[in-house]
Amino acid sequence: MNTENTILVIDDELQIRRLLEITLTASGYRIINSDRGKAGLVEAATSNPALIILDLGLPDIDGQEILVKLREWYTRPIIILSVRNTEAEIVRALDNGANDYLSKPFRSGELLARIRSSIRQSENTDETRLIETGNLTIDLLSHVVRKNGELLKLTSTEFALLALLARNEGRVLTHHFILNKIWGHGYTDQTQYLRVFIAQLRKKVEINPAKPTLLITESGIGYRFGN
Amino acid sequence: MFGLKRKMFSIVGNRKYHNIIAFLVVLLVAVLSSLLISSENYRLVPYILLFTVSILATFMKIVQVLIATTLSALVWNFFFIPPHFTFHIEKPEDILLFGLFFMIALLNGILTIRLRQTTEMANKAHESDKLYKTIFNSISHELRIPVSTIMGASENLLTNDYPSQVEKELTHEIFTASLRLNRLIENLLSMSRLEAGRISPKPDWHDINDMINKVLKDLEEELHGFMVLIKVPDDMPPVWIDFGLMEQVLYNLLFNTTFHAPSGTLISIKVEHADNFLLMDITDDGPGFPADKIEHLFDKFYRIDQTSSGGLGLGLSIVKGFVEAHQGTITASNNENGGARFNIRIPSPLTQVYNINV
Structure with missing residues (x-):
């Protein structure tokens, strides 16, 4: 069976499942539904879908727990779709291995974009040497960044930050994750470092630093590289 | 003139001055009585003092009423009941009168305060009832409008075959109504969090x-x-x-x-x-x-x-x-x-x- 366009939806609300089925089927995906966590885990193992949409508030097992269980073996994208929208809950889900999150009520267009981006990213696993997006090219090996063909002068920290985000294009990286990767373990609470460096970086790579399109802020959560 | 009046009101309205006001009013009334009433009519004085305490009780608290009552009893005794300028009382009927005066003044004061409190509570309940009704009407109105839009527009879409332009317009109405509902829910949740004192910023x-x-x-x-x-x-x-x-x-x-x-x-x-x-x-x-x-x-x-x-x-x-x-x-x-x-x-x-x- 071709599982490449199959999406598993684990959500206990019938109306949400129906809405997702209509929207996603119209966009060419095949939908499998589960209204419980345990059934969802079994379904994931038997059908190995290309992507899982997971609700956090399920009646039998907590969604965060399902996420952890899934991540023991499931390597493809998981998107959280939940009414729980506190920053703490979202950050926890991302730390537990979710690729993305959307809070309910959500916009269908936004969900489809996130699904496409997550799937594209998961297929693109081999380390690319050159990242090209819009008018920006990032050469990961030679540490050369060009905007409209012009060489940009980046400090080593700025480059590391840009490369980390660009390598995970479309994916939200939490503050904690970025700080740990770039500055190290002792700096994971220093969001002010991030604010300052992202602002500096935006002035160099964005066309309009006041309206960034590449280094996108996910408020209270982290950053996402867009294009 | 108006400035003075406003100042007077603010002093009378201010709780912190009530002890002093009670004290001064009783003394003033006593002085006036001593000037206007001849000493043989000293049994008239407690009625005037009783009246004074009743007035004070209409806007003061129990403590001040107690102070005023005690003070007027002592003042009456000291300045008016013979022998003058002592706390000693000569005639037995004056002792009885003194005791009665104290009790009546106190009871009168307490009852006046009770009555006032009951009226205030009734007023408050009435006001909060009115506020509740206003809020309730307002919320149900704000909920019903978008829900009506969603129901009406979607039912139309289900039962009629409209040209695609009309379908689009109806769908847009549904979308707008849902955004309005969502905003309403956000605001109600925020308000109830604020009311419950559960807003603690995490900067x-x-x-x-x-x-x-x-x-x-x-x-x-x-x-x-x-x-x-x-x-x-x-x-x-x-x-x-x-x-x-x-x-x-x-x-x-x-x-x-x-x-x-x-x-x-x-x-x-x-x-x-x-x-x-x-x-x-x-x-x-x-x-x-x-x-x-x-x-x-x-x-x-x-x-x-x-x-x-x-x-x-x-x-x-x-x-x-x-x-x-x-x-x-x-x-x-x-x-x-x-x-x-x-x-x-x-x-x-x-x-x-x-x-x-x-």
């Missing part, structure tokens, strides 16, 4: 541009037709705020403007950091506020135009609550050119990490 360092961009994106549709001017200094440092709360502050302020000001209005958002404060100035060149309404703008369930539909009157009280949760202040005023102006000040220290080049 972190944020780029104010991020917050402004987020709000402008969320309000993209509503701001269509408005001009928005943003002024943030190039070297604006990160600010120490709760992003979610401040985002809702700006959202509510801008949404209000789109609601009350005509299309084409210029909205300007000016941000600064000075002396460890984040300063935000949100102004527009729309019609501004009616001058007599400004002081009520931030009141709960207050709406400038009570008759027109739209909103519960919660937006600005949430704004104020969230700003104050940051230990900040917000003021509303009219610009010289007539538009509305909101001024926000929030304490925000200057970060130590700044303009690093590594």
Whole structure:
């Protein structure tokens, strides 16, 4: 069976499942539904879908727990779709291995974009040497960044930050994750470092630093590289 | 003259002076009585004092009434009951009169206070009942309008075959109604969190541009037709705020403007950091506020135009609550050119990490 366009939806609300089925089927995906966590885990193992949409508030097992269980073996994208929208809950889900999150009520267009981006990213696993997006090219090996063909002068920290985000294009990286990767373990609470460096970086790579399109802020959560 | 009158009222209205007032009034009445009533008619004096205590009891607390009662009994005894200028009482019927006076004055005082309290409570219950009804009517109205739209439009779509243009329009109505419902729910939740005292900001360092961009994106549709001017200094440092709360502050302020000001209005958002404060100035060149309404703008369930539909009157009280949760202040005023102006000040220290080049 071709599982490449199959999406598993684990959500206990019938109306949400129906809405997702209509929207996603119209966009060419095949939908499998589960209204419980345990059934969802079994379904994931038997059908190995290309992507899982997971609700956090399920009646039998907590969604965060399902996420952890899934991540023991499931390597493809998981998107959280939940009414729980506190920053703490979202950050926890991302730390537990979710690729993305959307809070309910959500916009269908936004969900489809996130699904496409997550799937594209998961297929693109081999380390690319050159990242090209819009008018920006990032050469990961030679540490050369060009905007409209012009060489940009980046400090080593700025480059590391840009490369980390660009390598995970479309994916939200939490503050904690970025700080740990770039500055190290002792700096994971220093969001002010991030604010300052992202602002500096935006002035160099964005066309309009006041309206960034590449280094996108996910408020209270982290950053996402867009294009 | 008026100034003096106002001052008198404020002293009488102020609880902290009540002990002194009780004291002075009783002494004054006693002095007047000693001047006007001949000493053989000293048995008339307690009636005058009794009357005085009753008056005091209509607006004072039990402690002051007790002070006034005791003092008038002592004054009467000391100055009026023979032998004068002693606490000794000669005649047995005067002793009886003295005891009765004390008891009656006290009972009278307490009963007056009780009566007053009962009336006040009844009034309060009546007022809160009225407020509850107003809120309830307002909420059900605000819920019913979008729900009616959704029901009507979707039923039409289900039962009729419309041209695709009409279908689009109906679907758009459903979408708009759902956004309105969502906003209502957000505001009701915020208000109940504020009421329950459960708003404790979790500040972190944020780029104010991020917050402004987020709000402008969320309000993209509503701001269509408005001009928005943003002024943030190039070297604006990160600010120490709760992003979610401040985002809702700006959202509510801008949404209000789109609601009350005509299309084409210029909205300007000016941000600064000075002396460890984040300063935000949100102004527009729309019609501004009616001058007599400004002081009520931030009141709960207050709406400038009570008759027109739209909103519960919660937006600005949430704004104020969230700003104050940051230990900040917000003021509303009219610009010289007539538009509305909101001024926000929030304490925000200057970060130590700044303009690093590594």
